[in-house]
Amino acid sequence: MNLFDVYPLYNITPVKALDCTITDEKGVEYLDLYGGHGVISIGHTQPDYVAKLKNQLDNIGFYSNAIQNPLQVELAEKLGKLSGLEEYTLFLCSSGAEANENALKLASFHNNKTRVIAFDNSFHGRTSAAVAVTDNKKIVAPINAQQIVTFLPLNNIELVEKELKKGDISSVIIEGIQGVGGLDQGTTEFFQALAKMCEAYDVVLILDEVQSGYGRSGKFFAHQHHNIKADIICLAKGMGNGFPIGGILISPKFTASYGLLGTTFGGNHLACAAGIAVLDIIESQKLMDNVNDVYAYFLEAIKQVPEVIKVKGRGLMLGVEFDFDVSNLRKKMIMDKHIFTGNANNKNLLRILPPLTIKKEAIDTFIIALKESLKEIQS
Numbered sequence: 220m221n222l223f224d225v226y227p228l229y230n231i232t233p234v235k236a237l238d239c240t241i242t243d244e245k246g247v248e249y250l251d252l253y254g255g256h257g258v259i260s261i262g263h264t265q266p267d268y269v270a271k272l273k274n275q276l277d278n279i280g281f282y283s284n285a286i287q288n289p290l291q292v293e294l295a296e297k298l299g300k301l302s303g304l305e306e307y308t309l310f311l312c313s314s315g316a317e318a319n320e321n322a323l324k325l326a327s328f329h330n331n332k333t334r335v336i337a338f339d340n341s342f343h344g345r346t347s348a349a350v351a352v353t354d355n356k357k358i359v360a361p362i363n364a365q366q367i368v369t370f371l372p373l374n375n376i377e378l379v380e381k382e383l384k385k386g387d388i389s390s391v392i393i394e395g396i397q398g399v400g401g402l403d404q405g406t407t408e409f410f411q412a413l414a415k416m417c418e419a420y421d422v423v424l425i426l427d428e429v430q431s432g433y434g435r436s437g438k439f440f441a442h443q444h445h446n447i448k449a450d451i452i453c454l455a456k457g458m459g460n461g462f463p464i465g466g467i468l469i470s471p472k473f474t475a476s477y478g479l480l481g482t483t484f485g486g487n488h489l490a491c492a493a494g495i496a497v498l499d500i501i502e503s504q505k506l507m508d509n510v511n512d513v514y515a516y517f518l519e520a521i522k523q524v525p526e527v528i529k530v531k532g533r534g535l536m537l538g539v540e541f542d543f544d545v546s547n548l549r550k551k552m553i554m555d556k557h558i559f560t561g562n563a564n565n566k567n568l569l570r571i572l573p574p575l576t577i578k579k580e581a582i583d584t585f586i587i588a589l590k591e592s593l594k595e596i597q598s
């Protein structure tokens with residue numbers, strides 16, 4: 220049987236990884252400044268994380284959500300503490316799209332409305348409602364298109380209010396910082412007005428922190444830079460450091476009832492062990508402090524590269540913008556300089572999403588390689 224061929228692949232076969240280094244089958248080492256789409260938070264194969272997962276597997280790996288699972292309770296308590304959102308409750312699932320799907324559904328259950336506001340260039344995943352609120356017609360199948368979604372530009376609060384006034388909006392979904400779309404983000408003024416307005420019109424504010432959460436922005440959640448509270452916060456990527464786990468944090472205004480949401484795999488023992496290890500390590504290694512230090516260092520260091528016209532994003536969720544399509548540059552960085560970076564819908568952007576453990580020396584390595592690569596593609 221062949222694989223269903225939906226991914227264009229680089230001809231690289233990683234067989235080992237440690238912290239920010241990936242090694243391929245020929246022994247070539249790569250600097251990972253992309254974390255496999257922003258998934259690796261505490262570094263590849265972090266020893267305490269590996270030990271915790273191995274130990275959990277020796278005891279019990281899985282049982283369904285029909286029994287007591289103290290690991291879920293421990294994960295929720297730790298997540299509440301580290302994020303400063305102890306009053307929220309946690310529903311666990313297994314991916315970012317599933318988190319958003321459940322958030323949109325819970326909002327609709329809550330206020331019995333259907334229409335959703337999403338933003339231009341958004342990406343929220345590929346399941347039914349999640350893909351419908353994603354601003355990319357190419358990945359929306361006819362079966363998904365039946366959802367009623369209105370896309371608006373970021374940072375235009377008047378247009379949001381015009382729609383909210385119509386009375387049929389269930390929820391507004393917005394990324395803490397846009398990822399796939401190209402690292403744009405709402406201003407503090409916009410986020411604060413949006414939160415107030417959602418409250419006034421009984422509309423659920425969903426913060427998609429699947430990529431921007433878990434310390435990547437320098438605070439636990441990117442929207443916390445704007446001093447707002449969301450009704451539902453969606454999580455995945457960095458939450459399990461590669462183990463598939465997602466979740467939604469639900470504000471106290473929602474009432475749970477048996478059967479309202481559910482999943483087979485969500486919150487299983489192994490996933491929780493991974494989630495707990497990640498939180499313990501983010502806290503004990505003060506990784507959010509590291510994010511802020513390395514971010515400040517990056518902003519200074521990138522000034523050595525005059526071809527860069529802008530650095531977008533925040534913390535270790537960055538987009539380095541040029542005034543040309545960076546496809547060749549990115550390819551050169553991977554194949555010749557052995558540095559992984561990412562791309563975005565904005566073709567002029569190199570995306571930087573390293574493990575949160577990244578050191579300043581790795582930024583120096585990146586800058587040197589970037590300068591060399593720019594020279595080489597120009598000559």
Ligand SMILES: Cc1ncc(COP(=O)(O)O)c(C=O)c1O
Nearest residue numbers: 314315316342343344398429430
């Ligand atoms: C902001 C955001 N939301 C949701 C998703 C979907 O997550 P998953 O691929 O785990 O379903 C992604 C994935 O890139 C994302 O960046």
